[in-house]
Amino acid sequence: MDYIDYIFIKISLWVFTFYGCSHRDFRMFVNLPVRIDILTLLPELLNGPFAASILHRAQEKGLVEIHMHNIRDYATDKHKNVDDYQYGGGAGMVMSIEPIVTIIEKLQKERTYDEVIYMTPDGTLLEQNTCNDLSLKKNLMILCGHYKGIDERVREHFITREISIGSYVLSGGELAAAVLTDTIVRLLPGVLNDETSALTDSFQDKLLSPPVYTRPPEFRGWKVPKILLSGNFPEIEKWREKKAIERTQERRPDLFDE
Numbered sequence: 001m002d003y004i005d006y007i008f009i010k011i012s013l014w015v016f017t018f019y020g021c022s023h024r025d026f027r028m029f030v031n032l033p034v035r036i037d038i039l040t041l042l043p044e045l046l047n048g049p050f051a052a053s054i055l056h057r058a059q060e061k062g063l064v065e066i067h068m069h070n071i072r073d074y075a076t077d078k079h080k081n082v083d084d085y086q087y088g089g090g091a092g093m094v095m096s097i098e099p100i101v102t103i104i105e106k107l108q109k110e111r112t113y114d115e116v117i118y119m120t121p122d123g124t125l126l127e128q129n130t131c132n133d134l135s136l137k138k139n140l141m142i143l144c145g146h147y148k149g150i151d152e153r154v155r156e157h158f159i160t161r162e163i164s165i166g167s168y169v170l171s172g173g174e175l176a177a178a179v180l181t182d183t184i185v186r187l188l189p190g191v192l193n194d195e196t197s198a199l200t201d202s203f204q205d206k207l208l209s210p211p212v213y214t215r216p217p218e219f220r221g222w223k224v225p226k227i228l229l230s231g232n233f234p235e236i237e238k239w240r241e242k243k244a245i246e247r248t249q250e251r252r253p254d255l256f257d258e
């Protein structure tokens with residue numbers, strides 16, 4: 001996307017927001033694929049998640065472009081080193097600044113990025129509202145960390161958002177980047193067959209989803225709640241809402257405090 005496209009999209013978003021149109025309407029109107037660039041030392045770790053199911057179909061339909069960049073390709077020394085000892089001593093290597101900055105600046109020369117995201121356990125915990133927000137962007141760059149992390153100067157000068165997918169440490173940011181990408185892509189219009197199904201996901205209205213059932217209506221004497229078989233849709237809706245509230249109260253009462 002060139003600069004003119006970028007300005008066009010920004011102005012359209014203001015106009016749509018001003019007139020109270022939904023972000024989904026805006027995304028339909030703009031109708032350009034979202035581009036996600038992932039900077040990684042292990043692109044092969046990401047091939048699997050992006051080659052199947054919804055993420056694969058979204059790429060096939062041209063709704064999203066996912067580009068992988070191997071940071072090692074941007075190392076300048078003959079051994080293709082991408083890490084080094086940390087200043088001040090201490091266990092663990094640190095990802096060097098130069099290869100990362102080279103690839104970030106190369107991509108930034110080609111297009112404007114809405115966000116340059118660093119996946120890290122000390123980032124902001126990923127929540128549905130962040131996924132919703134990121135699903136409205138056009139160009140995203142996601143940097144996956146390894147070892148002890150990246151040189152702090154990359155974070156200070158290039159990173160616009162730092163995201164953690166949970167309070168635990170993964171071996172690298174790749175699986176976290178796959179999770180983040182999945183949460184964003186499934187929200188793009190046209191990705192899910194039933195357009196409303198992402199809107200009824202758990203968390204979209206700060207509630208967990210109610211229980212769901214399918215055939216048979218009875219299995220080993222375990223029955224599907226009668227109301228779901230009644231065909232009385234207003235009552236079914238009420239039942240679902242009640243169950244969603246009960247489930248949230250039981251499992252995630254913190255969601256009511258937000």
Ligand code: ADE
Nearest residue numbers: 119120121164165170176
């Ligand atoms: N890299 C390692 N652990 C991570 C986590 N929990 N979230 C995001 N990136 C990570």
